[in-house]
Amino acid sequence: MMSQYSVFQLLRETLRGHTGWRPAWRDPAPKQRYDVVIVGGGGHGLATAYYLAKEHGITNVAVVEKGYLGGGNVGRNTTIVRANYMLPGNQRFYSKSLALWEGLEQELNFNLMMSQRGVLNLAHTDGQVDMFARRANAMRLHGDDAEIWSPEKIAAEVPMLDLDSARFPVRGGLMHKRGGTARHDGVAWGYARAADRLGVDIIQNCEVTAIERDPQGRITGVDTTKGRIKTGKVGLAVAGHTSQVAQMAGLRLPIETHLLQAFVTEGLKPILDQVVTFAAGHFYISQSDKGGLVFGSSLDGYNSYTARGNLPMVEHTAEAAMSLMPCIGRLRLLRHWGGVMDMTMDGSPIISTTHVPGLYLNGGWCYGGFKATPGSGWCFAHTIARDQPHPIGADLRLDRFMTGRELDEAGTGAQPNLH
Amino acid sequence: MRIPCPVCGARPSEEFTYRGDARPVRPPMDSSDQGAWVDYLFFRDDERGRIKEQWQHTGGCRAWIVVDRDTATHAVHGSELARDAAEGGQA
Ligand SMILES: Cc1cc2nc3c(=O)[nH]c(=O)nc-3n(C[C@H](O)[C@H](O)[C@H](O)COP(=O)(O)OP(=O)(O)OC[C@H]3O[C@@H](n4cnc5c(N)ncnc54)[C@H](O)[C@@H]3O)c2cc1C
Ligand SMILES: [Zn+2]
Numbered sequence A: 001m002m003s004q005y006s007v008f009q010l011l012r013e014t015l016r017g018h019t020g021w022r023p024a025w026r027d028p029a030p031k032q033r034y035d036v037v038i039v040g041g042g043g044h045g046l047a048t049a050y051y052l053a054k055e056h057g058i059t060n061v062a063v064v065e066k067g068y069l070g071g072g073n074v075g076r077n078t079t080i081v082r083a084n085y086m087l088p089g090n091q092r093f094y095s096k097s098l099a100l101w102e103g104l105e106q107e108l109n110f111n112l113m114m115s116q117r118g119v120l121n122l123a124h125t126d127g128q129v130d131m132f133a134r135r136a137n138a139m140r141l142h143g144d145d146a147e148i149w150s151p152e153k154i155a156a157e158v159p160m161l162d163l164d165s166a167r168f169p170v171r172g173g174l175m176h177k178r179g180g181t182a183r184h185d186g187v188a189w190g191y192a193r194a195a196d197r198l199g200v201d202i203i204q205n206c207e208v209t210a211i212e213r214d215p216q217g218r219i220t221g222v223d224t225t226k227g228r229i230k231t232g233k234v235g236l237a238v239a240g241h242t243s244q245v246a247q248m249a250g251l252r253l254p255i256e257t258h259l260l261q262a263f264v265t266e267g268l269k270p271i272l273d274q275v276v277t278f279a280a281g282h283f284y285i286s287q288s289d290k291g292g293l294v295f296g297s298s299l300d301g302y303n304s305y306t307a308r309g310n311l312p313m314v315e316h317t318a319e320a321a322m323s324l325m326p327c328i329g330r331l332r333l334l335r336h337w338g339g340v341m342d343m344t345m346d347g348s349p350i351i352s353t354t355h356v357p358g359l360y361l362n363g364g365w366c367y368g369g370f371k372a373t374p375g376s377g378w379c380f381a382h383t384i385a386r387d388q389p390h391p392i393g394a395d396l397r398l399d400r401f402m403t404g405r406e407l408d409e410a411g412t413g414a415q416p417n418l419h
Numbered sequence B: 001m002r003i004p005c006p007v008c009g010a011r012p013s014e015e016f017t018y019r020g021d022a023r024p025v026r027p028p029m030d031s032s033d034q035g036a037w038v039d040y041l042f043f044r045d046d047e048r049g050r051i052k053e054q055w056q057h058t059g060g061c062r063a064w065i066v067v068d069r070d071t072a073t074h075a076v077h078g079s080e081l082a083r084d085a086a087e088g089g090q091a
Helices: A007-015 A043-056 A088-102 A104-108 A126-141 A151-157 A184-197 A239-247 A311-324 A373-386 A391-396 B034-042 B082-086
Strands: A036-039 A061-064 A119-123 A147-149 A172-176 A201-203 A208-213 A219-224 A227-230 A234-236 A255-267 A275-278 A283-287 A292-296 A333-344 A350-353 A359-363 B002-005 B009-012 B017-021 B050-056 B064-070 B076-081
Touching: A036 A043, A036 A219, A043 A061, A043 A184, A043 A359, A043 A373, A061 A184, A088 A104, A088 A373, A088 A391, A104 A184, A119 A126, A119 A151, A126 A147, A126 A172, A147 A151, A151 A172, A184 A201, A184 A373, A234 A239, A239 A255, A239 A333, A239 A359, A255 A311, A275 A311, A283 A311, A292 A311, A350 A373, A350 A391, A359 A373, A373 A391, B002 B064, B002 B076, B064 B082, B076 B082
Parallel strands: A036 A061, A036 A234, A061 A201, A119 A275, A234 A359
Antiparallel strands: A119 A172, A147 A172, A208 A219, A219 A227, A255 A292, A255 A333, A275 A283, A283 A292, A350 A359, B002 B009, B017 B050, B050 B064, B064 B076
16 A cells, blocks of 8 residues: 655655655556456546546456556646536536546645636627626526626736737636646546555556457457456547547447647746636637646647647637737747547537447547546446446436437537537 | 649648538438438548548638548548539549
8 A cells, every 4th residue: 555645755755865755556467357447548537447446336447548647638738627618418517527626636645736726718899798797697506606807807817918909809708716727647647546546457558459249249348459358348538539449349429530739838937827718719828837838729620630730720829829918929839739639529528328238438528628537537437337327427428419419518510620 | 731622723721611521411401310310410430541521712712622631640642622522523
């Protein structure tokens, strides 16, 4: 059993030259058989394994990851955590997820650098102000926090913004104070360590290459680059590879795979206390604890499995940055990367049983799945353990596309690159 | 990424609007086959590799075209007018 992290342990290790730290999780070889195999060791897969063990007492669980923990989207996102959705099916779910975030560092005994610095959505037209007021009311009716900020309040709190630009003047904003950021790969490590302590095997560098079924179609196991593993239940949590891995079990999905880029500048003194989004051009920005400005905008816009973006979106993002915060124009970009997104046809995620007995699906997180990590693990573990949706995630079922119950938060229709 | 427009030649991708997989065909407007509509609207093969997809040259001649492009590399292998593709071109 590994020791609890604490300030005393940190002091002791400081005095000993940090020679006493042990690996935070084991590196086991796969067993012959598990009760549940989770495919994908991103945030969602690891959270699912943790809640399976903790909430449902199912500890004979393997998380099978083809690369290393934190190498997927969980370590590539812009780390924004929020619960400012409007449709009831989404609202319930993200609200639960945010509540779980709030106690997560203590629960996992891991510093996730959770920072509820507030998320401010800027409105640039009267119509947007009205729309945000409607959204704020929906959020408050549901019990979450929301405030409408006037341009004067915004000028006082976020002085670096260009508020009176002729084209995109800031008319007001929706402030969600409990929103903020968290250390993205830390979330994977925290869940991994906590799941491992409950007996979950985390198997890295192990790619699932086939999903095996009996003549009745029931799941019997998976084939991997480290050999066959028997199991009656397989949970898919492979984010940007959902379409492909689901195909191994003959599942065709309402998903298109797209590409999203992100950017970080050189470090500077604190200039931005909140997460700010620019509604005129779909752009979001925050300042990391190291001082770099972390930002991103829209998808590149065409199907892609490369985690590598093209220059037009770099230019578009830089233009949005300059419209919102002209003062950052002389900064240099330190790093710039891309990730592969499983975009659904209605822009909302899927947590679901499937028509294949023993196969469970968690995917379609589009570019908003980081904030969902705890809630997703919570609901998916329930779905796998009980063979039915969790009430909080019930509207995220796959069959909503067959029954006309899509959750199209953006109202753009079945066109994934617009969500 | 440059997209070869059969009318205008190779043009930067940002002149185009993307629609997606060119294969799904809309059921007849008077069809009440719900499964066929659901399939057409929502379900995709979403391959990793070469696919045929519809783009419109909105910033140019406005033609709808079918582009043969690789989703794993972004390599573009060719294109033709969507009308020709629908009439049984090599697409
Ligand atoms: C640039 C960018 C910015 C983003 N910004 C935000 C944001 O600000 N806020 C927010 O909420 N969300 C954001 N997201 C979305 C969020 O990162 C994802 O939705 C979320 O991380 C997906 O869940 P995950 O952590 O489980 O995914 P991943 O970390 O991608 O985990 C999936 C894992 O499955 C593994 N895998 C795939 N195939 C196999 C196989 N055959 N066998 C074994 N393992 C396999 C992969 O290697 C990967 O590690 C952003 C994403 C990107 C790319
Ligand atoms: Zn043209």
